[in-house]
Amino acid sequence: xxxxxxxxxxxxxxxxxxxxxxxxxxxxxxxxxxxxxxxxxxxxxxxxxxxxxxxxxxxxxxxxxxxxxxxxxxxxxxxxxxxxxxxxxxxxxxxxxxxxxxxxxxxxxxxxxxxxxxxxxxxxxxxxxxxxxxxxxxxxxxxxxxxxxxxxxxxxxxxxxxxxxxxxxxxxxxxxxxxxxxxxxxxxxxxxxxxxxxxxxxxxxxxxxxxxxxxxxxxxxxxxxxxxxxxxxxxxxxxxxxxxxxxxxxxxxxxxxxxxxxxxxxxxxxxxxxxxxxxxxxxxxxxxxxxxxxxxxxxxxxxxxxxxxxxxxxxxxxxxxxxxxxxxxxxxxxxxxxxxxxxxxxxxxxxxxxxxxxxxxxxxxxxxxxxxxxxxxxxxxxxxxxxxxxxxxxxxxxxxxxxxxxxxxxxxxxxxxxxxxxxxxxxxxxxxxxxxxxxxxxxxxxxxxxxxxxxxxxxxxxxxxxxx
Ligand code: FAD
Numbered sequence: 001x002x003x004x005x006x007x008x009x010x011x012x013x014x015x016x017x018x019x020x021x022x023x024x025x026x027x028x029x030x031x032x033x034x035x036x037x038x039x040x041x042x043x044x045x046x047x048x049x050x051x052x053x054x055x056x057x058x059x060x061x062x063x064x065x066x067x068x069x070x071x072x073x074x075x076x077x078x079x080x081x082x083x084x085x086x087x088x089x090x091x092x093x094x095x096x097x098x099x100x101x102x103x104x105x106x107x108x109x110x111x112x113x114x115x116x117x118x119x120x121x122x123x124x125x126x127x128x129x130x131x132x133x134x135x136x137x138x139x140x141x142x143x144x145x146x147x148x149x150x151x152x153x154x155x156x157x158x159x160x161x162x163x164x165x166x167x168x169x170x171x172x173x174x175x176x177x178x179x180x181x182x183x184x185x186x187x188x189x190x191x192x193x194x195x196x197x198x199x200x201x202x203x204x205x206x207x208x209x210x211x212x213x214x215x216x217x218x219x220x221x222x223x224x225x226x227x228x229x230x231x232x233x234x235x236x237x238x239x240x241x242x243x244x245x246x247x248x249x250x251x252x253x254x255x256x257x258x259x260x261x262x263x264x265x266x267x268x269x270x271x272x273x274x275x276x277x278x279x280x281x282x283x284x285x286x287x288x289x290x291x292x293x294x295x296x297x298x299x300x301x302x303x304x305x306x307x308x309x310x311x312x313x314x315x316x317x318x319x320x321x322x323x324x325x326x327x328x329x330x331x332x333x334x335x336x337x338x339x340x341x342x343x344x345x346x347x348x349x350x351x352x353x354x355x356x357x358x359x360x361x362x363x364x365x366x367x368x369x370x371x372x373x374x375x376x377x378x379x380x381x382x383x384x385x386x387x388x389x390x391x392x393x394x395x396x397x398x399x400x401x402x403x404x405x406x407x408x409x410x411x412x413x414x415x416x417x418x419x420x421x422x423x424x425x426x427x428x429x430x431x432x433x434x435x436x437x438x439x440x441x442x443x444x445x446x447x448x449x450x451x452x453x454x455x456x457x458x459x460x461x462x463x464x465x466x467x468x
Pocket of ligand 1: 076082086097139144152199204206439
């Protein structure tokens with residue numbers, strides 16, 4: 001498709017834009033290449049122009065100009081998403097929000113920041129008040145808060161606080177609509193669910209207000225087990241210990257840690273399955289006693305190594321969540337992954353069953369979380385990729401066992417399985433983006449209203465009608 005880019009630039013006046021094809025291409029990609037399927041499908045995708053607004057007024061001017069010329073707009077935070085979310089399938093303008101990076105207000109219990117602010121920078125600003133964000137992705141140091149809300153799901157902190165899908169984990173959003181004269185909407189309560197994890201298809205997030213938790217200065221621990229089932233059962237039981245405050249409980253099966261966690265290698269004896277834990281310093285003695293009950297071997301504790309030794313190590317959360325996959329990919333480019341949920345109360349037996357079936361083709365990686373109030377586990381198993389057909393078989397094998405898959409090898413919201421589009425979502429999209437110019441191609445139900453939304457399927461972010 002071709003667009004009137006010269007006409008657009010004339011309307012944008014002094015707003016900074018970039019048309020150099022190499023730079024536009026770079027700003028048109030994310031971490032889609034984690035998936036061999038998406039790599040094949042999306043490699044050629046590129047926008048026509050990137051705009052770098054420096055203020056809310058500039059965002060509104062860009063949206064109005066693109067609306068007038070029917071040019072698609074694909075928002076971009078830091079471009080660390082995994083499913084091609086930030087990739088402009090129909091070309092057009094990439095709206096780089098990294099210039100909207102101010103932390104606006106910090107009060108007891110909450111912070112308000114512009115959408116492009118980096119998550120780690122928000123926490124740094126909150127530190128003086130002894131507070132920090134409840135949740136962050138493992139891309140803490142690189143991702144924007146707007147991108148997390150629009151494209152992420154949870155991560156570090158989810159063991160105590162659940163995920164972005166849970167009411168209360170996003171306080172409010174200030175968004176701009178895509179209309180002739182864009183409107184500003186302030187969304188709170190249930191309304192934030194329209195825009196959360198919607199890939200920017202129904203509004204540009206300008207500001208985000210998030211709840212805060214006490215900042216403890218987390219102690220990191222790695223605990224080893226000879227038996228994978230024991231490691232998983234320990235992690236589950238640790239999750240249930242409400243008085244031991246923690247921010248991360250991950251289980252990673254051998255030989256993944258030994259093969260791929262290169263900078264921690266000397267702490268990781270061959271054959272041991274490991275549990276990664278971030279815990280509040282006040283809970284150290286309780287944690288030690290708890291670990292002893294389970295005969296867990298303490299392989300590493302951040303408070304027990306000297307500062308010199310600690311200096312060369314990445315933070316523990318950069319071994320967890322999707323960083324586990326990244327570390328594996330760096331050593332073995334043939335690795336890919338899946339995202340699954342082991343539903344409560346059968347999480348331990350389901351994880352064991354599927355890994356017994358798949359063996360070393362799919363080494364286990366469990367992330368324990370609080371899910372609808374219960375401790376259970378997501379799976380981010382690594383997959384030793386052979387073919388797209390085999391990958392589909394592995395997905396089907398999970399589903400046959402009753403393990404929902406949030407498929408990271410799909411770029412649409414619905415097929416990815418995290419976001420359910422229903423009539424209420426569509427009605428909001430018609431209101432906020434009547435011409436369908438925001439991140440086109442990502443919401444199937446918009447382009448194909450007859451698409452079977454798979455009533456029986458498990459979605460992470462449920463449709464809005466369930467409460468109607
Ligand atoms: P981008 O990738 O730029 O954008 C994400 C989506 O949001 C896109 O659809 C984009 O169009 C849209 N968007 C961006 N900004 C706005 C805005 N202001 N308004 C409207 N729409 C917008 N995710 C997790 O949830 N948990 C994890 O633990 C996690 N770990 C990861 C580890 C690695 C190594 C990698 C590569 C990714 C991981 N992710 C994880 C995915 C991703 O890093 C996060 O979701 C991150 O928060 C995305 O932020 P971003 O600024 O990079 O967003």
